[in-house]
Amino acid sequence: MMESTFWDLLPRPIIGLAPMDGVGDHAFRHIQKKYGVPMLIYTEFTAADRLEIGDHALLKDFFYDESQRPIVAQVFGHIPDFFRRMAVMLCQLGFDGIDINMGCPAPNIAQRGAGAGLIRTPVLAQEIVRAARAGVREWQEGARLRDDRGAPPHLVAQVEEFEAKLPAAYRQPRAIPVSVKTRIGFDEPVVDAWIPRLLESEPAAIALHGRTLRQGYSGTADWDAIARAAELARQAGVPLLGNGDARSLEDAQQRAADYRLDGVLIGRASYGNPFVFQPGGAEVALAGDPYRLLHIAVEHAQLHAATLSRDRPQRFLGMRKHLGWYARNLPGASGLRRDLVLTSSAEEVEALVTAYLAYRAGWEGTGARPRPAMRQPAQSHG
Numbered sequence: 001m002m003e004s005t006f007w008d009l010l011p012r013p014i015i016g017l018a019p020m021d022g023v024g025d026h027a028f029r030h031i032q033k034k035y036g037v038p039m040l041i042y043t044e045f046t047a048a049d050r051l052e053i054g055d056h057a058l059l060k061d062f063f064y065d066e067s068q069r070p071i072v073a074q075v076f077g078h079i080p081d082f083f084r085r086m087a088v089m090l091c092q093l094g095f096d097g098i099d100i101n102m103g104c105p106a107p108n109i110a111q112r113g114a115g116a117g118l119i120r121t122p123v124l125a126q127e128i129v130r131a132a133r134a135g136v137r138e139w140q141e142g143a144r145l146r147d148d149r150g151a152p153p154h155l156v157a158q159v160e161e162f163e164a165k166l167p168a169a170y171r172q173p174r175a176i177p178v179s180v181k182t183r184i185g186f187d188e189p190v191v192d193a194w195i196p197r198l199l200e201s202e203p204a205a206i207a208l209h210g211r212t213l214r215q216g217y218s219g220t221a222d223w224d225a226i227a228r229a230a231e232l233a234r235q236a237g238v239p240l241l242g243n244g245d246a247r248s249l250e251d252a253q254q255r256a257a258d259y260r261l262d263g264v265l266i267g268r269a270s271y272g273n274p275f276v277f278q279p280g281g282a283e284v285a286l287a288g289d290p291y292r293l294l295h296i297a298v299e300h301a302q303l304h305a306a307t308l309s310r311d312r313p314q315r316f317l318g319m320r321k322h323l324g325w326y327a328r329n330l331p332g333a334s335g336l337r338r339d340l341v342l343t344s345s346a347e348e349v350e351a352l353v354t355a356y357l358a359y360r361a362g363w364e365g366t367g368a369r370p371r372p373a374m375r376q377p378a379q380s381h382g
């Protein structure tokens, strides 16, 4: 009998956090899971050839903590064997699933035949799914990254260090499912041609963004095309998650019901909104404390500083956009926002937020207008 995986066990509809390169790093995922509780989380995509290259920073994208389960690692590329090798490593890192990106529209990726480029080469797409599954099988049979002669020793050491800290259950051989995230077409919607070809490779699940590559992120997602794909997937017994423009938990649940889907992924609506997966969203969560998001911004920045940017402070710059998003709807916060997106450390963020809250408290207490928040660089750079 086939071992069940989280795809079988999660209640329906599965409302999860979409993979987002440059956004969905460890710190962001941790905060989303802590405050909003998406039922499923994907990492940002990572190039399958980074193992071959021996990229020192590879594990940064795959860093996660136990709170984020079930967590799926996403990989992109166009060379099947790289996916097999990567799959061994991802199993060893304790991921609950491996996802193959067949939806990225970026020219430098799609034009090389990876991402959404694979929609045009369904045979290669199938080979990639099978290669990733072969890597999972090899891991189940005892293969480890150290057996891969192309894997650089520093990476093997990092992976083994991470693996040693995993709970025992995740160090045992398990059936790690291989899924695919894709779009409805390249130039035009081609669900009836593309989805059956994809299904032939028996992915554990499909997440489908209702736009073509050519659309990029413009226009609106075509949920009728998603519904058609779901019908095809249902006949094959494969769960399908719809994606594109869902604004809230309720909106996602409604779309799952209307289009008969196993679930929906939410992406951009989670920017600066750790409550998007909660009933009522930010409106309910912030009702008692309109400044709660700023405390979360500080927590997020501190987590980033303690993990992702601990050894490389310049990585903290990746935090800036999140800070801008957290502060975007606050009253009288244009100065704060301007300053937050220039910060370089968690201490600096905390100082700015403390100053802003003090001004607000003074203003709300006395009726006086607050002075604009000021940068405090000397204090924060230490």
Ligand SMILES: Cc1cc2nc3c(=O)[nH]c(=O)nc-3n(C[C@H](O)[C@H](O)[C@H](O)COP(=O)(O)O)c2cc1C
Pocket: 018, 019, 020, 021, 022, 023, 043, 044, 045, 074, 101, 103, 104, 181, 209, 243, 244, 245, 246, 265, 266, 267, 268, 269
């Ligand atoms: C900044 C950004 C980065 C993204 N990175 C990825 C990625 O790494 N992998 C992927 O499959 N999709 C990626 N996507 C696409 C999203 O997962 C999602 O399909 C798309 O944003 C539509 O969903 P939404 O309307 O809920 O945002 C990205 C989207 C954005 C906006």
